[in-house]
Structures are given as C-alpha cells and as structure tokens.
Amino acid sequence: MLFTILLGLFSAILLIPFGSRLKSKWSILLPLIPTGIFAYYLGFIPKIASGASFVQHIEWVPTLGVNFDFRLDGLSMLFMLLITGIGTGIFFYARTYLKGHPYFDRFFGYLFLFMTAMMGLVLSDNILLLFIFWELTSISSFFLIGFNNDNKDSRKSAMTALTITGMGGFFLLAGLVLLGNVAGTYQISELIEYKDRIINSDFYPLILLFIFLGAFTKSAQFPFHFWLPGAMKAPTPVSAYLHSATMVKAGIYLLARFFPALGGTDLWSYPLMIVGGFTMLYAAIHSLFRIDLKSILAYTTISALGILVFLLGVGTREAIIAAAVFILVHALYKATLFLVTGIIDHETGTRDITKLSGLRKVLMPVAIAGILAALSSAGLPGTFGFIGKDLIYEATLHSKENLMLILTILAVITNTCLVAAGFMAGWKPFAGELPQEYSKLHLPYKSMWIPPLILGTLGLLFGLFPGFIGKWMSLATANSIFGAETDLKLAIWHGSFNTVLILSLVTLGLGILLYIFNKPSEKKVSFLEKFQSISSQSILTRYSNDIIRFSTWYTGKFHNGYLRSYHLKIILFAEGLLIYKLWMSGPIQIDFDNLTPLTIYEVAVVVILLGALLIVVSTPSRLTAVVSMSVIGYCICLMYVFYSAPDLAMTQFTIDTLSTVLFVLVLYKLPGFLNLASAKQQYRDIVVALGFGAILSIIALKVLYEPIQTQTSDFYGENAYILAKGKNVVNLILADFRGIDTMFETVVLGIAALGVYSLLKLRLKSSEKE
Structure with a gap:
C-alpha cells in the first residue's frame, strides 16, 4: 500500500524536471500509472469480499503515536477503486483536453499529487496520518482549482475553497487529537474497542462538533456549500475528478470511517440528518434554476x-x-x-x-x-x-x-x-x-x-x-x-x-x-441573485472582511516593523505573567542572614558591569556599544568562575568573543545611532527594564528557598553513559537527549548566517536603492 502511494508521489515529483518531455507523444505514459494501481487493487476484491482486510504497519514517530499504518477493507477498497479507476479515465481525458497547454506538465503534477493525497487519506489507519493526507488534498486541490491562474475568478475560487476547507481542517485536527487522547489510541481500527469510553466522555460533544465541521466544509454542506459551485472555474477534468468522485467525498469517507466508533447516538444522528437533509433539498431546488x-x-x-x-x-x-x-x-x-x-x-x-x-x-x-x-x-x-x-x-x-x-x-x-x-x-x-x-x-x-x-x-x-x-x-x-x-x-x-x-x-x-x-432562463438566475445578500456566502464574506479589518488594525498596533516595539511588548507581557505568578504563589520570605556575604571581587565586577551598561545605553557609537557589551559578557564569565562553573565561563567567553568580532565586522561601517525615541519613551523603557530586572532578582532569591528537585539531573547522571555512551553530561543533553532542539537551533543559526552573508554581498542598482 505504501508503495502505491509513493508511486503517485514520485510521479508528481518527477514531472518537475522531466515534465516538458511528456508534452509530446510520451504523454501516453501518464495514465498508465493510475491504471496500474487500479489493476493492482482489483486483485484484492475476492479476499475483501470474503471479509478479510489488509494491514501495513511502519513505525514513524511511535512515541507520539504517529506511524505509517495503512488498512485496506471494504470502505477503503471502494474509494481506492474510485480514485484510481475514475482517475484513469480522467488522465486519458485530460491528456487530450489540455493538449498544447503551456502548463500541461504542471497540471499532471498537481493531479498526481492530489491522487496520492486521496489514496493516502482513504488507506490511513492512523488518525494523525489521515489528517496529513487530508490537508494535502486541500493544498493540491487549491492548485488544481486555480490552475488557470491568469484568470481572476479562478484565483478567487481557489482561495475560497482553500479558506473553507482549511478552516475545516483546523477544527478536524482538534477533534482528531481529542478523539485519540480520549480513546488512548491513534489507530482508527482500534477506536471501536473504546466506543463506550468515547461516547461517555465529557469531550464527546466537542469531538463530534469538530469532526462534523471538518467533514461539512470538505463535502460542501450548508452553509459551507458555496465554495463548490465557485470551484467550477477549474478545468473540466478537475471538476469531474475532484467534485464528483473524490475530494468532496473525503468528508463522507471521514464520517463513514468513524461511524462505528462515534455513531449510534442522538448527538451523532440529529445534526447529520438536519444538515444533510437541508443541504440535499436546498441544493436540489437550486439546480433547477x-x-x-x-x-x-x-x-x-x-x-x-x-x-x-x-x-x-x-x-x-x-x-x-x-x-x-x-x-x-x-x-x-x-x-x-x-x-x-x-x-x-x-x-x-x-x-x-x-x-x-x-x-x-x-x-x-x-x-x-x-x-x-x-x-x-x-x-x-x-x-x-x-x-x-x-x-x-x-x-x-x-x-x-x-x-x-x-x-x-x-x-x-x-x-x-x-x-x-x-x-x-x-x-x-x-x-x-x-x-x-x-x-x-x-x-x-x-x-x-x-x-x-x-x-x-x-x-x-x-x-x-x-x-x-x-x-x-x-x-x-x-x-x-x-x-x-x-x-x-x-x-x-x-x-x-x-x-x-x-x-x-x-x-x-x-x-x-x-x-x-x-x-x-437568465430571468430565473437573476431572480436568485436578489437573495445573494442574505446567502451564507455573503454572510461569511462579510465576516471574513471584518476579520481582515481587525487583522489590519492589530498588525498596525502590534506588528509595526520596529524591533524596539516588539521587544517592549514581549517584555511587558512576560512581566505581567511573572508578576501574576509571584502574586499567586503567596508572600516571598527571604532570610538575608543565610545569604553568602559579598566579596570585594564580586562588588568590583558588578561596578564594572554597571559602568559598561551605562556606556552601552548612552554612547552614540556602535563600535563603543559593541565593546561595552563584550565587557558585560566578560564580567558574567568572572561571575561563573567565582561560583565554580568553569565550563559555563569558557562557553560564555568563547561565544562573547566570537559575537564581538562578528558585530565589529558587520557594524563598523555603519553610521552612529539615530535616537528616534523621545524623552518620555526613554523614561518608559528605563522603568520597564528596571522592572524586569527587579522581577528576575526576586525570582532568583525565591528559588534559593525552594526544595531542590533532583529527579531530572539524577536521570541524566544515571543514563548519560548507558544510553548516550559519553561522560560529559551537558554535551550529551544538547547532542543526544535534546538533539532535535539542538538541530533546529543549528538550522535557525544557519539561516541567519545565510541572511547576513546575503546582505553583505548585496549590490543594489541605483534605481533599486531609491
């Protein structure tokens, strides 16, 4: 089963470099892939008809319950034959329908991607894997519906379809995660064993609501139906494939697949009967006009x-x-x-x-x-x-x-x-x-x-x-x-x-x-247009316009492009959370008699640090500010040494030295600071900064009187050598136990380095500078 999905996926990928060659007579090869997959699954019919099912399990992220679990039974077999059987006809049909189109290869790339997504969706036996393919159907259908991207109506229809189905996907993810947590398993075929637990759960109504929203949006149920007539701007092969046999039935498949585990209750039955009943009558009458x-x-x-x-x-x-x-x-x-x-x-x-x-x-x-x-x-x-x-x-x-x-x-x-x-x-x-x-x-x-x-x-x-x-x-x-x-x-x-x-x-x-x-007649169509202002499409469009207006206001207030503004808002929010937590934790009791007395060395280092800090915030020279920042870093290194942390001191020293050199190389040609802040804003920033420092100081003092919890450090100490085969516990935490975190941090730093390098190498024309 995985092989057939990968075959469709690789076919889509290979059309990128080799698609131009398939615009000729070689395009006959394109329909042979869905034909072969269709023939392959036809061979399963006798055993499926006798009541058998086929399962394929490949571990992916077992700790999170996400695996490549595929299952072929009567329901998935029907959909697989529809996807590949009707898909074969669509591929042959589209090969002639789009003959000579400049984006012929691109179209079939999108079509292969969609076919793969649908096959993965109906074969998935893992909740989260199903959702991944569900979203892939939305994305690939977006490209297919908007294939005629030089047409404004096509672009609008594609965006409408993606918006509606994407919104449904968001709710579906919430419902599937809740379902998996309540049942205690993410394997779909096992859910029926926990039906009583699911139905009796307090989250059962919420699970149904979220899954219904996902299914209704994808399968164009009222009031989300309007994206489907708009999607008719797509080429006819797309309409025939997506909107008759496959994509729009993904929501039906979802409801059918979860029926044994979630169905049989009034909470399941009545919403589906009401929404489905109204949709089928409303749309049938509309078709006559x-x-x-x-x-x-x-x-x-x-x-x-x-x-x-x-x-x-x-x-x-x-x-x-x-x-x-x-x-x-x-x-x-x-x-x-x-x-x-x-x-x-x-x-x-x-x-x-x-x-x-x-x-x-x-x-x-x-x-x-x-x-x-x-x-x-x-x-x-x-x-x-x-x-x-x-x-x-x-x-x-x-x-x-x-x-x-x-x-x-x-x-x-x-x-x-x-x-x-x-x-x-x-x-x-x-x-x-x-x-x-x-x-x-x-x-x-x-x-x-x-x-x-x-x-x-x-x-x-x-x-x-x-x-x-x-x-x-x-x-x-x-x-x-x-x-x-x-x-x-x-x-x-x-x-x-x-x-x-x-x-x-x-x-x-x-x-x-x-x-x-x-x-x-046109007269009847015009008659229907009179009611457009009260249609669900108009109501949801007005709602979306309100969201856009709010987003514009919010962006202007909170994302205005100034780094200092972002820093201020982040720090204020953090201060608010910390103050709330300190307030809720009760009064702070500090025994100053038990604190270690200050030494002359510590006082001297703090004085130097404060002096350097004063220079940083007052100097108009970038170079002076960078050097003063390095002084602050070296003072912190000395603090680590005083408190018996030489490894941290060496790390701080290395990073601080490297950062100073890089800053000097990057900033030495830049002009002096432009002080755009008013005196009022400067005083505000001083208060915010001092407040943040005071809060952290209180937290540091409070930590001294908290009971020491050693479970985490004991775990690393006991398992570092056994599991990671090393003796430097700190290095092993970064490289092995938290290797994924370190990998992403490395990626971020690499991207930042590439960005800096690109800016250094950037050579703009005079017209571009203006």
Missing part, C-alpha cells in the same frame, strides 16, 4: 453529498446499505456528466443549456454516455441509479417511527428535483433540433469520449446485474461502515409492488413532468 451545465452539476453534487450525510445520520442498517451503494452510483453518473459537459464546452464553446440542443446528431457516442448517466441519475428501472433510489426510500421508511414520514417526503422532493436536473444536464443538450451553427461539429479524439461512455455503460451494467456488484463490492463496503454484518443483497426487483417501488416510480414520473414544465 441554473442554465450553466457545470453549475447544474455542482448543485446536484452538493445535493447528493447531502443525501449521503443524511443517510449516515439516519444510521440504521438500511441507511448504511443505501449510503454504501449510492457512493458508487453517484460517482459513476456524475463523473460521466462532468466529462460530457467538458466535451460539449470544448466543441461548442458554451455550457448554456438554453443554447444547446440536437447535439446527438454530431456527437452520438457522447450523447449515449450523457443519456445513460441522466437515466441513472433519474433512477430509471434497469439502471444502477434505480437501485440507489430504492435503497434511499428503504432507509427512510425504516427510520425512527416519529420521523419516517418527514424523512420520506424530504427524500421524494429531493430526488424529484434531481431527476429533472439530471435530464437538464444529460438529456437536453442532445434532444431536439441541431442549430445550424453546430452542424459542422465533429467528435473529439477517442480518449475524450471513451471514458464517459465506459462510466455511463457501467451505470447500466451494474443496474442490470446488481447481485454481482453487491456481492463483490457493496456488501464489504456496507459492513465496513456499519461495523457489523449487514446481509446486503442487491436485486433488480424484489418481486412485489411495495411502497418503495411505488415511491421510486412516483419520483421518476414527477421528475419527468418537472423537467418538461421547468424552463430555465
């Missing part, structure tokens, strides 16, 4: 995602079965419709359904794919979509008795609207008479129309032979989500005219009537 094919598909996608969230909220065995099947149903017909839309746009130059008709006469294979997808979306008997809709009604009719009628009516209205919207997107552009302006259109290259035709055909085949896909795929998926056996058995028809079949036929009939009588 749209005239842009991508916009129609975007809102129907949001509605379908709402259905999946709704089903996971219902949480019964029937609902989980319906969700397991509908994930595949939706991926097949929606990816097909997106790819068909891309071909229509590519050939005609428009996606306006009021201008499109009769395209079957010039794009027959594309028309077949679009019509098959529309029929599956509508739930026509004999298609896979029919079985999906049947199972949705099965779920609502077997939900809680007091909610059964409401949930069923909600599902019927939603599916009726989706039937009409599906025909608008997959049927209308091909029906009717062909306008004269499109009479000379021709089929694009085969790699563009064969993938949607295959996907559309699969929607029909799976509908005609549902027992096959149920046995080998959907059963294992449903069992993985439910956390127990579901006894799923799919059939074309169960042999009786029951309520479920009647509801399906009624939905189909009402949807066809709605399609016939609904006349989308």
Whole structure:
C-alpha cells in the first residue's frame, strides 16, 4: 500500500524536471500509472469480499503515536477503486483536453499529487496520518482549482475553497487529537474497542462538533456549500475528478470511517440528518434554476453529498446499505456528466443549456454516455441509479417511527428535483433540433469520449446485474461502515409492488413532468441573485472582511516593523505573567542572614558591569556599544568562575568573543545611532527594564528557598553513559537527549548566517536603492 502511494508521489515529483518531455507523444505514459494501481487493487476484491482486510504497519514517530499504518477493507477498497479507476479515465481525458497547454506538465503534477493525497487519506489507519493526507488534498486541490491562474475568478475560487476547507481542517485536527487522547489510541481500527469510553466522555460533544465541521466544509454542506459551485472555474477534468468522485467525498469517507466508533447516538444522528437533509433539498431546488451545465452539476453534487450525510445520520442498517451503494452510483453518473459537459464546452464553446440542443446528431457516442448517466441519475428501472433510489426510500421508511414520514417526503422532493436536473444536464443538450451553427461539429479524439461512455455503460451494467456488484463490492463496503454484518443483497426487483417501488416510480414520473414544465432562463438566475445578500456566502464574506479589518488594525498596533516595539511588548507581557505568578504563589520570605556575604571581587565586577551598561545605553557609537557589551559578557564569565562553573565561563567567553568580532565586522561601517525615541519613551523603557530586572532578582532569591528537585539531573547522571555512551553530561543533553532542539537551533543559526552573508554581498542598482 505504501508503495502505491509513493508511486503517485514520485510521479508528481518527477514531472518537475522531466515534465516538458511528456508534452509530446510520451504523454501516453501518464495514465498508465493510475491504471496500474487500479489493476493492482482489483486483485484484492475476492479476499475483501470474503471479509478479510489488509494491514501495513511502519513505525514513524511511535512515541507520539504517529506511524505509517495503512488498512485496506471494504470502505477503503471502494474509494481506492474510485480514485484510481475514475482517475484513469480522467488522465486519458485530460491528456487530450489540455493538449498544447503551456502548463500541461504542471497540471499532471498537481493531479498526481492530489491522487496520492486521496489514496493516502482513504488507506490511513492512523488518525494523525489521515489528517496529513487530508490537508494535502486541500493544498493540491487549491492548485488544481486555480490552475488557470491568469484568470481572476479562478484565483478567487481557489482561495475560497482553500479558506473553507482549511478552516475545516483546523477544527478536524482538534477533534482528531481529542478523539485519540480520549480513546488512548491513534489507530482508527482500534477506536471501536473504546466506543463506550468515547461516547461517555465529557469531550464527546466537542469531538463530534469538530469532526462534523471538518467533514461539512470538505463535502460542501450548508452553509459551507458555496465554495463548490465557485470551484467550477477549474478545468473540466478537475471538476469531474475532484467534485464528483473524490475530494468532496473525503468528508463522507471521514464520517463513514468513524461511524462505528462515534455513531449510534442522538448527538451523532440529529445534526447529520438536519444538515444533510437541508443541504440535499436546498441544493436540489437550486439546480433547477441554473442554465450553466457545470453549475447544474455542482448543485446536484452538493445535493447528493447531502443525501449521503443524511443517510449516515439516519444510521440504521438500511441507511448504511443505501449510503454504501449510492457512493458508487453517484460517482459513476456524475463523473460521466462532468466529462460530457467538458466535451460539449470544448466543441461548442458554451455550457448554456438554453443554447444547446440536437447535439446527438454530431456527437452520438457522447450523447449515449450523457443519456445513460441522466437515466441513472433519474433512477430509471434497469439502471444502477434505480437501485440507489430504492435503497434511499428503504432507509427512510425504516427510520425512527416519529420521523419516517418527514424523512420520506424530504427524500421524494429531493430526488424529484434531481431527476429533472439530471435530464437538464444529460438529456437536453442532445434532444431536439441541431442549430445550424453546430452542424459542422465533429467528435473529439477517442480518449475524450471513451471514458464517459465506459462510466455511463457501467451505470447500466451494474443496474442490470446488481447481485454481482453487491456481492463483490457493496456488501464489504456496507459492513465496513456499519461495523457489523449487514446481509446486503442487491436485486433488480424484489418481486412485489411495495411502497418503495411505488415511491421510486412516483419520483421518476414527477421528475419527468418537472423537467418538461421547468424552463430555465437568465430571468430565473437573476431572480436568485436578489437573495445573494442574505446567502451564507455573503454572510461569511462579510465576516471574513471584518476579520481582515481587525487583522489590519492589530498588525498596525502590534506588528509595526520596529524591533524596539516588539521587544517592549514581549517584555511587558512576560512581566505581567511573572508578576501574576509571584502574586499567586503567596508572600516571598527571604532570610538575608543565610545569604553568602559579598566579596570585594564580586562588588568590583558588578561596578564594572554597571559602568559598561551605562556606556552601552548612552554612547552614540556602535563600535563603543559593541565593546561595552563584550565587557558585560566578560564580567558574567568572572561571575561563573567565582561560583565554580568553569565550563559555563569558557562557553560564555568563547561565544562573547566570537559575537564581538562578528558585530565589529558587520557594524563598523555603519553610521552612529539615530535616537528616534523621545524623552518620555526613554523614561518608559528605563522603568520597564528596571522592572524586569527587579522581577528576575526576586525570582532568583525565591528559588534559593525552594526544595531542590533532583529527579531530572539524577536521570541524566544515571543514563548519560548507558544510553548516550559519553561522560560529559551537558554535551550529551544538547547532542543526544535534546538533539532535535539542538538541530533546529543549528538550522535557525544557519539561516541567519545565510541572511547576513546575503546582505553583505548585496549590490543594489541605483534605481533599486531609491
């Protein structure tokens, strides 16, 4: 499993140096990678279908509970086949769609990175590893959505998507960390063993809130849905891949994966049913008002995602079965419709359904794919979509008795609207008479129309032979989500005219009537725009603008670019914390009689130190200030010697000498100090400095009367030689026990050195200096 993830990652990396060579006929190699991965995971189907799962464990940071733990079961298998299977079609499609594009190689680099992130996400069996891949999907999708970076709308859409999903990722991280701490494990497959502990925890509501926010933002649930229609500015292969089968279903995957450990409570069910139910109805109705094919598909996608969230909220065995099947149903017909839309746009130059008709006469294979997808979306008997809709009604009719009628009516209205919207997107552009302006259109290259035709055909085949896909795929998926056996058995028809079949036929009939009588137009779109000011997008935009204004004010006050201002604020904040701590710790009692008497040497050194300090703060010469600072450093060295710390004295002496030499080399050519501070500011700084010194002096005196704790020093003394194989305990602490700290300190110093060196070597032109 790790190998397949690394294969996708290395493919993305190798496109950087060698991508330009793949703009020619060698680009045929690009789709072979997802094809190979897809074929590899197909081989696992028999064992997964029999109930087996595959685990791979590679230690990474075991002390923090972060390991490369991967797990392939029914749920992850379904998503892996969608990611790589539909990904294969997308790669072939995009190879022709973007032929000749100057950033052809860059696009496929981003696409490989996204595919890798999604594979890592669905295979992860470690909470924190899952989050790493979750964030990688957000970052890679940002590059894909904003691929046309010379277009202002594309850049804005990419930023909106990253902002919404990034915000959700922040909350998700908090929820996952809480979940891991409460359960006592970060391995996802082990969470179900601690379900009672998790549900009974005081943090359970907070865990659900944070995880829901992460899932809702990624899967475009109301009120975070608006980023998805905006993301349609991306090239069509991106829309087909990210927004039908993969990225937007990451939130669904998250909820499904944690259902066995977190589900089954009212706190889980009702929020998902409310948010999912409202989202699916709201978006389905909205799709009827749209005239842009991508916009129609975007809102129907949001509605379908709402259905999946709704089903996971219902949480019964029937609902989980319906969700397991509908994930595949939706991926097949929606990816097909997106790819068909891309071909229509590519050939005609428009996606306006009021201008499109009769395209079957010039794009027959594309028309077949679009019509098959529309029929599956509508739930026509004999298609896979029919079985999906049947199972949705099965779920609502077997939900809680007091909610059964409401949930069923909600599902019927939603599916009726989706039937009409599906025909608008997959049927209308091909029906009717062909306008004269499109009479000379021709089929694009085969790699563009064969993938949607295959996907559309699969929607029909799976509908005609549902027992096959149920046995080998959907059963294992449903069992993985439910956390127990579901006894799923799919059939074309169960042999009786029951309520479920009647509801399906009624939905189909009402949807066809709605399609016939609904006349989308610019007028209806304009009507919706009147309500834009009260939409969630406008409300969140105003909120974000308020944050920007506050951030601008805050930056101007606290990050004004003056180092002295930063120092002052940091010191004042530290003084406040220290004073609070001293105040809360009670009165300070100091026994001056037990203090060591001062010697003439200590007094002399302190006098020299104070004199040097006075020179530092009063001299107008940088060189004099540097030399005086070195005197202060040497005085501290003598203090270390007086108190029997020769190793510290030598270290201080070496560092002080080196610092003085460096300062002199860097600063000797600079002019004298510019005293920009007023007398009032100088007095303020004196008070702050003296206050800080007084607080530290009090703390030092207080420490003398604190009980000596030797556990830490005893540990280092006892284990330095045994664990680190050395006798200098101080060096071993820096180099071994706290080696990571030292490494990062070294990196920081190295970066600072490079910065100083760059400034010394900088040679500006006269125009740049001005």
